[in-house]
Amino acid sequence: MRVDDLVQGVLGRDRRALARLISLIEEEDPVALDALSRLYRHTGRAHIIGITGPPGSGKSTIVTRLTSEYRRAGKTVGIICVDPSSPFTGGALLGDRIRMQEHSLDREVFVRSMGTRGHLGGLSRATSDAVRALDAFGKDIVLVETVGAGQSEVEVVEIAHTVIVTDVPGSGDDIQAIKAGIMEIADIFVVNKSDLPGADKKVTEINAMLDIDPGERGWRPPVLLTNARKGEGIPELVATIAEHYKYLKESGLLEERGLKRSKEELEQIMEYKLTRELLTKLQGRPEYEGAIRRIASREEDPYTVADRLIVEFLSSYKEESSE
Amino acid sequence: MSSSKKIRVVIAKPGLDGHDRGAKVVARALRDAGMEVIYTGLRQTPEMIVETAIQEGAHVIGLSILSGAHNVLFPRVMELLREEGADDILVIGGGIIPEDDIPALKECGIAEIFGPGTPLSEIVEFIRENVKL
Ligand SMILES: Nc1nc2c(ncn2[C@@H]2O[C@H](COP(=O)(O)OP(=O)(O)O)[C@@H](O)[C@H]2O)c(=O)[nH]1
Numbered sequence A: 001m002r003v004d005d006l007v008q009g010v011l012g013r014d015r016r017a018l019a020r021l022i023s024l025i026e027e028e029d030p031v032a033l034d035a036l037s038r039l040y041r042h043t044g045r046a047h048i049i050g051i052t053g054p055p056g057s058g059k060s061t062i063v064t065r066l067t068s069e070y071r072r073a074g075k076t077v078g079i080i081c082v083d084p085s086s087p088f089t090g091g092a093l094l095g096d097r098i099r100m101q102e103h104s105l106d107r108e109v110f111v112r113s114m115g116t117r118g119h120l121g122g123l124s125r126a127t128s129d130a131v132r133a134l135d136a137f138g139k140d141i142v143l144v145e146t147v148g149a150g151q152s153e154v155e156v157v158e159i160a161h162t163v164i165v166t167d168v169p170g171s172g173d174d175i176q177a178i179k180a181g182i183m184e185i186a187d188i189f190v191v192n193k194s195d196l197p198g199a200d201k202k203v204t205e206i207n208a209m210l211d212i213d214p215g216e217r218g219w220r221p222p223v224l225l226t227n228a229r230k231g232e233g234i235p236e237l238v239a240t241i242a243e244h245y246k247y248l249k250e251s252g253l254l255e256e257r258g259l260k261r262s263k264e265e266l267e268q269i270m271e272y273k274l275t276r277e278l279l280t281k282l283q284g285r286p287e288y289e290g291a292i293r294r295i296a297s298r299e300e301d302p303y304t305v306a307d308r309l310i311v312e313f314l315s316s317y318k319e320e321s322s323e
Numbered sequence B: 001m002s003s004s005k006k007i008r009v010v011i012a013k014p015g016l017d018g019h020d021r022g023a024k025v026v027a028r029a030l031r032d033a034g035m036e037v038i039y040t041g042l043r044q045t046p047e048m049i050v051e052t053a054i055q056e057g058a059h060v061i062g063l064s065i066l067s068g069a070h071n072v073l074f075p076r077v078m079e080l081l082r083e084e085g086a087d088d089i090l091v092i093g094g095g096i097i098p099e100d101d102i103p104a105l106k107e108c109g110i111a112e113i114f115g116p117g118t119p120l121s122e123i124v125e126f127i128r129e130n131v132k133l
C-alpha cells in the first residue's frame, strides 16, 4: 500500500488502512514514519487514558466497561492492549480481547493487541505511534492497557494524559510494586473487585501512602472502588477521568506536558536518525573494523576513536549538503 | 526487511460448544514458535472473527470447532473475508471434522484442516510455509 493510500485511508476512517498502518509501525517500516509525519497535524485531539496494574486485576474488564460508557455518550474509542513478548522466542499470547467481545461488532470501537517485541526505540515508541494513528483516525478516546509495574510500562504510561493504576484487595505485595515507581504516575487509583474481602482496607492503605507522599502536584489522585464485572463504580470512574482532564487543561499542565513531550520526542527521533545514519556509513567498512580491532588490542581507546569518527561524519555531512 | 516482522494469528472458536482446551493448546504452541497469537475466546460469530482479524492485522486465522456447524460457519468466514477484500489471510481449521466434509471446505478456501491428534509442529510448519506476510 502506498503512503498516499495509507494516509488517505486513515483520514477517511478506513479501518483496514488503520490496521495496516499499525502493522507497519510494529514492523518498524520506514513507510509508517512517512505516513505518520503526514498525519501528525491531524493528531492531538484524543483524550489518551493509560491503565496499568498487576495481571488479573481487571484492567481489560474495566477498559470494556469504560468503552460502553463512552459509546453511550456518543464518543468513538480506540484501544491498545500491550502484553509482554517472550524474550526467547519473540512470540506472545495476547488475550485481552476475550473481555472485549461485546464491542467487537461496533464499528466505532477499534481494538489492537500488541506484543512488546524487541523494539529498537523501546516499547514506548511503537505504542505511542500506534496511539497517534488512532488519534489521527479520529478516535475521541484512546485507552492503553499495559501490565504494571516494570520500567517499560511506566514509559508507556507517559504517553497518556490520564493514568489509572489498578489494584485488588489483599495482595499485600503489590503495594511494594506501587512504591517502586507506579505511585508517582497514577492520576487515579482503582481498587477493583470490591466484592472481595479487604477492599476498603486496600483503599485506606493507598490513601495512607498518598498522605505520606502527596507529591508536589495540585491533583491528589482519588482512590476509587469498582466491581468491573458488574459495572459498579464505573460511572464514577468516568466522571473522575473527565475531572482530571479538566484539571489538566485549566491548570495549564496539558500544554506544559505537550511541550515537554514534543521536546523529548524530537530529541529521541534525532538521536535515532543520527545514530542510524552514522552506523550505516561506518558498519562493514574496513577502517571501521580496523579501529574496532585496535580498540580490542588496546592500541587505541574507544573515546578517542568515537570523537574522531563523529567529527569525520559531521564534516562529510557538511560537504554533502553544500554540494 | 525489518527484524520485527511477526506472524500474527487470530485463534477463534466459532459456534456454541463450550470448551476451548484444544484451541488454547494450539495458541500456546504457535506462541512458542515465535508467533503473536490473538486469542478471542468462545462463541465467536463469523462476523466477529473477521472484524477481529482485520483490526489486528492478522496473517492467519485458526478456527477451532467441535459442534459440527463447520459446514455453515467456515464458508461464512471465507465469504466475509472476500467481501472485506481480506482473503489474502490464510485460514486453517481444526477440531472434529468428518473426512467427507473436507474437500468442500477446501473448495471454499480453507487452506487446511487439522484433525485431533495432529502434531503441533505440523501446524506450525504449515503456517510458516503458506502464510503471506
Ligand atoms: N470478583 C471479581 N472479578 C473480577 C472483577 N473484575 C474483573 N474480574 C475478573 O478478573 C479476571 C481478570 O480480569 P481481566 O480484566 O482480564 O484482568 P487484567 O489481566 O488486569 O486485564 C477475570 O476473570 C475477570 O472476570 C471484579 O470486580 N470482581
Ligand SMILES: [Mg+2]
Residues within 6 Å of the ligand: A059, A060, A061, A095, A096, A145
Ligand atoms: Mg488484560
